[in-house]
Amino acid sequence: MNDMPLDFGDPADLARLRGEFRAWLADHPLPERGAEEATPEFLHRWHKLLHSGGWVGLDVPAEYGGRGLTTLHQVAVSDELGACGAPGVPRIGYLAQALLSFGSEEQRRRLVPRMLAGDDVWCQGFSEPGAGSDLAGMTTFAERRDGHYVVRGQKLWTSYAQYSNLCLLLARTDRAGAPHKTISAFALPLDRPGVTVRPLRAANGDDEFCELFLDDVRIEDAERIGDEGIGWALAMTTVSYERNALDTGHISKYGLLVDRLRDAVRERGAALPDGLRSAVGRCVVDYEVLVAHTRRRIAERLGGGQAGFESSVDKLLMTRTEQRLYQTALDVFPETLHGDGEAEVFAEYLYSRAASVYGGTSQIQRNIIAKRILALPSGD
Ligand SMILES: Cc1cc2nc3c(=O)[nH]c(=O)nc-3n(C[C@H](O)[C@H](O)[C@H](O)COP(=O)(O)OP(=O)(O)OC[C@H]3O[C@@H](n4cnc5c(N)ncnc54)[C@H](O)[C@@H]3O)c2cc1C
Numbered sequence: 001m002n003d004m005p006l007d008f009g010d011p012a013d014l015a016r017l018r019g020e021f022r023a024w025l026a027d028h029p030l031p032e033r034g035a036e037e038a039t040p041e042f043l044h045r046w047h048k049l050l051h052s053g054g055w056v057g058l059d060v061p062a063e064y065g066g067r068g069l070t071t072l073h074q075v076a077v078s079d080e081l082g083a084c085g086a087p088g089v090p091r092i093g094y095l096a097q098a099l100l101s102f103g104s105e106e107q108r109r110r111l112v113p114r115m116l117a118g119d120d121v122w123c124q125g126f127s128e129p130g131a132g133s134d135l136a137g138m139t140t141f142a143e144r145r146d147g148h149y150v151v152r153g154q155k156l157w158t159s160y161a162q163y164s165n166l167c168l169l170l171a172r173t174d175r176a177g178a179p180h181k182t183i184s185a186f187a188l189p190l191d192r193p194g195v196t197v198r199p200l201r202a203a204n205g206d207d208e209f210c211e212l213f214l215d216d217v218r219i220e221d222a223e224r225i226g227d228e229g230i231g232w233a234l235a236m237t238t239v240s241y242e243r244n245a246l247d248t249g250h251i252s253k254y255g256l257l258v259d260r261l262r263d264a265v266r267e268r269g270a271a272l273p274d275g276l277r278s279a280v281g282r283c284v285v286d287y288e289v290l291v292a293h294t295r296r297r298i299a300e301r302l303g304g305g306q307a308g309f310e311s312s313v314d315k316l317l318m319t320r321t322e323q324r325l326y327q328t329a330l331d332v333f334p335e336t337l338h339g340d341g342e343a344e345v346f347a348e349y350l351y352s353r354a355a356s357v358y359g360g361t362s363q364i365q366r367n368i369i370a371k372r373i374l375a376l377p378s379g380d
Contacts, residue, residue: 065113082249094241183231
């Protein structure tokens with residue numbers, strides 16, 4: 001077994017890249033953290049620092065601001081970050097993928113390098129009050145006028161919109177046709193007249209979510225991503241890349257906690273109730289299954305495969321691992337609940353509850369697996 005979970009017995013160039021990155025990390029300690037850890041401002045400084053070292057967008061072609069390397073190179077960097085407990089690479093890979101797959105050549109060359117550099121900060125304006133799982137039911141409408149659109153509607157759960165300057169917005173551009181053919185995508189500047197961003201405070205105290213109100217907002221033709229009607233295909237591509245554990249550093253971060261739980265069982269032995277010891281055992285199994293699955297998915301990507309419907313399997317395995325792991329960590333280290341242990345474990349536990357909702361709920365992932373992978377009859 002290799003030391004790092006996603007180390008494939010790396011060929012020389014990858015081993016060298018890992019070495020260079022470790023050396024860079026040693027020379028570039030994390031920027032000073034504010035009163036709260038991992039605030040959006042802190043993560044933005046971290047993003048820019050990583051980019052200045054050439055550690056963002058390794059698998060993005062060089063003409064679009066990346067390094068033109070492979071998924072495996074990006075995974076190796078994320079793996080190293082997770083393993084040393086640093087914040088992961090900025091979670092923009094799936095948004096970059098949307099622009100690379102559907103943007104015009106001019107948009108790819110202009111927008112992707114700025115996204116990778118953190119010069120533009122994007123949010124994702126897909127969900128609406130009545131259209132989350134049923135995304136095709138969105139009602140935000142972009143009406144075509146002379147050479148531009150006028151948009152009215154409301155988005156919901158738009159993460160970190162208050163810290164963003166651009167929104168990847170989906171809106172219907174035709175009231176008559178089938179929903180899957182009448183949604184278009186736009187790069188909306190959030191300082192446009194008619195845009196109101198209202199943050200919502202969640203139970204864990206974070207102000208991640210926002211409501212986004214769009215009152216007759218003018219969007220130029222040139223700000224539409226791809227042709228009219230490609231919004232549904234763009235959304236499916238975006239979420240399929242959002243639903244994976246490959247390039248986020250999550251695997252090695254989970255690995256650190258699995259090791260701590262294993263150590264606790266060894267040290268405390270019979271002092272830990274049987275139920276807790278078996279919960280730790282289940283965490284180890286979930287984690288190893290996730291690692292094996294992720295290795296297979298990386299191999300597929302290297303062979304030219306896309307994220308596709310199987311990303312629903314990625315998402316379910318990741319959710320199961322993460323939720324059980326942090327729940328078990330709270331049970332094994334209850335002091336974290338009372339503020340005596342690391343606040344981070346408790347914060348991660350709270351956020352893990354959202355894993356079965358964001359990027360599409362677990363029920364929706366099961367529906368996709370049933371219909372698209374197993375081809376089970378739908379019953380309707
Ligand atoms: C942390 C977090 C961050 C998010 N960030 C963003 C963001 O940046 N941008 C964005 O656009 N959205 C974002 N979302 C929204 C997210 O995509 C939606 O919450 C999600 O798709 C579910 O939609 P909903 O909340 O409307 O729930 P609903 O669709 O109303 O679902 C309610 C319940 O019904 C179930 N259900 C619904 N339909 C079916 C069905 N057909 N079969 C079986 N069960 C069903 C669901 O599984 C769920 O349990 C975020 C959500 C979270 C939690």
